[in-house]
Amino acid sequence: MSQAQPTATSFTSLQSLPDGYRALVIGSTGAIGSAFLAHLQADPRCALAVGLGRHTSPAVDLDDEATIAAAAHQLKAQGPWHCIIHAAGLLHGPHGMPEKRLGQLNYAQMEATFRINTLGPALVLAHFAPLLPKQGRGLLVVLSAKVGSIGDNRLGGWYSYRASKAALNMLVKTASIEVARTHPQAVLVALHPGTVNSALSAPFNGAEIGRPAADAAGDMLRVLDGLAPEETGSFYAYSGAPLPW
Ligand SMILES: NC(=O)c1ccc[n+]([C@@H]2O[C@H](COP(=O)([O-])OP(=O)(O)OC[C@H]3O[C@@H](n4cnc5c(N)ncnc54)[C@H](OP(=O)(O)O)[C@@H]3O)[C@@H](O)[C@H]2O)c1
Numbered sequence: 001m002s003q004a005q006p007t008a009t010s011f012t013s014l015q016s017l018p019d020g021y022r023a024l025v026i027g028s029t030g031a032i033g034s035a036f037l038a039h040l041q042a043d044p045r046c047a048l049a050v051g052l053g054r055h056t057s058p059a060v061d062l063d064d065e066a067t068i069a070a071a072a073h074q075l076k077a078q079g080p081w082h083c084i085i086h087a088a089g090l091l092h093g094p095h096g097m098p099e100k101r102l103g104q105l106n107y108a109q110m111e112a113t114f115r116i117n118t119l120g121p122a123l124v125l126a127h128f129a130p131l132l133p134k135q136g137r138g139l140l141v142v143l144s145a146k147v148g149s150i151g152d153n154r155l156g157g158w159y160s161y162r163a164s165k166a167a168l169n170m171l172v173k174t175a176s177i178e179v180a181r182t183h184p185q186a187v188l189v190a191l192h193p194g195t196v197n198s199a200l201s202a203p204f205n206g207a208e209i210g211r212p213a214a215d216a217a218g219d220m221l222r223v224l225d226g227l228a229p230e231e232t233g234s235f236y237a238y239s240g241a242p243l244p245w
Contacts, residue, residue: 011042012178017082017137020047024131025083026124027088029053031198031212032143035213036085036163048078053088062088064121067232079151080133085223086124086142091200092114098158110160117164118171123173129188134154137185139224142172144190144235151244167237170244176233187227190235191220192243 023040027033028051031217041050053061058071059063068077075081091098095109121142132138147158169190195201197210219238226240235243 005111010218012218012225013043013045014040014083014139014221014225015045016225017139019045019095021045022078022084023049023083023108024050024075024085024128025049026084026086026128027143028056030087030089030200031213032193032196032217033085033087034235036087036161037245038214039217040083041063043186045221046083050075059174060114062126065123068123069127072131073155079131081128081131082133082137084128084141086121086128086140087121088116089143089145089200091158092203097203098161100157102159105159110163112143113160113164114167115163117215118167121168121231122171125171125188129179129186130184131184132179134183135185136189137229139227140179140186140188141220141224142168142188142190144169144172144192145193146237146243148225149235149244166245172235173233173245180229180232187224187229187232189224189232191223192215192235192237193217193220194238196245203231 023046025033025037028037037049040046054061058074059067060071061067082139090113095112099105145165147162148169150166172188172190179186179188193216194211195210196208196216201210216238223236223240237243
């Protein structure tokens, strides 16, 4: 899907990271992932921004634990990595569209959704968090979704997707507590991008009601830039508003 990319004057520069910082984007073929990568590559303060996905080298396939481990192992030599963004995810696919009713639940869809939205990202946290700087600031962000908020669930439906993102939020929170012990300046957060025009949102009028991925990525980078280490383990919207778990 073609997306407007940030122009030379509209990219967001991460001022809170050291000059010459290095960044990784997992899911860089997606609408939001590619927009993140474009912002980072346009930031003169960023020395190196690398996109990772199923078809990159090294590859990261969330369905294949060995690729996640091998990619992190290979990238470690170029580290530390100051900004690590996980922007991959799944809402619909060959297994079907999001369930509207309990009667539509099936193992294949639940398993596929949890593998990509929860289990794969958990392994990304496990293998990539050690690449953050031990001393100094580091950012590790995982794209979640507001519909994964249990407290904010008013409409129901979308069982697998909601539950996979709620579980993802718990993993980010739990990892943030452990990582703070070894990386005291690290900030691990779950972010909601808002409704964005992408292949993921297309069946739900994403092209009509969603905004350009470049705008969402710019907003989220600004939110990340302003987060203090004490705010690690939080769930925020692209606007900077905290979201209920
Ligand atoms: N768009 C929205 O309105 C919206 C709203 C709330 C939350 N989000 C979240 O934002 C994130 C990005 O969404 P998007 O709108 O940018 O979606 P998108 O354009 O459909 O991109 C999805 C990305 O996930 C990757 N992916 C899927 N399965 C994978 C696998 N097995 N291994 C590695 N990568 C895999 C895709 O890679 P391939 O190119 O290889 O398929 C692609 O890079 C998702 O986590 C989504 O839940 C989006």
